[in-house]
Amino acid sequence: MSYKEIVQRFHDEVLNERKYENTSEFVSPQFVFCSNNSPASEGMESFRKYMSVFQDGFPDLTFETLHMAEEGDVVYLYWKGSGNNTASLMGMPPTNKYVEIQGISLFELDQGKIKMNRVVFNTVDMFQQLGVNPPQL
Numbered sequence: 001m002s003y004k005e006i007v008q009r010f011h012d013e014v015l016n017e018r019k020y021e022n023t024s025e026f027v028s029p030q031f032v033f034c035s036n037n038s039p040a041s042e043g044m045e046s047f048r049k050y051m052s053v054f055q056d057g058f059p060d061l062t063f064e065t066l067h068m069a070e071e072g073d074v075v076y077l078y079w080k081g082s083g084n085n086t087a088s089l090m091g092m093p094p095t096n097k098y099v100e101i102q103g104i105s106l107f108e109l110d111q112g113k114i115k116m117n118r119v120v121f122n123t124v125d126m127f128q129q130l131g132v133n134p135p136q137l
Helices: 003-016 044-057 123-130
Strands: 027-035 062-071 074-084 098-110 113-121
Touching: 003 062, 003 074, 003 098, 003 113, 027 044, 098 123
Parallel strands: 027 113
Antiparallel strands: 062 074, 074 098, 098 113
């Protein structure tokens, strides 16, 4: 399986199907994740907790791959996330608004497993689409 296929599987199974429990086949036990300028967190459980903020607030949240490139042990993924804010998000009541954002993920792999995932997306744009001020994080 190519590294691009592994990353696409991560996107499909973990982000879209929310299957966090069966990732050891393609995610390293030393998996590290960081988003925007937040501190890095280790392990799939911490990643699941991070994603639950968005997946709970946008129960129909899905991610679409717009472009992917592989260079050595690194895969770059340009994606679009979209969904309806029908539940509480970061302590704010639902707005019932549809949001569509784009971002870039950089995946580092080692021996066929994802060891690092760095994500950058425009949080201000997301809150503007919701019509609310960003919470103090």
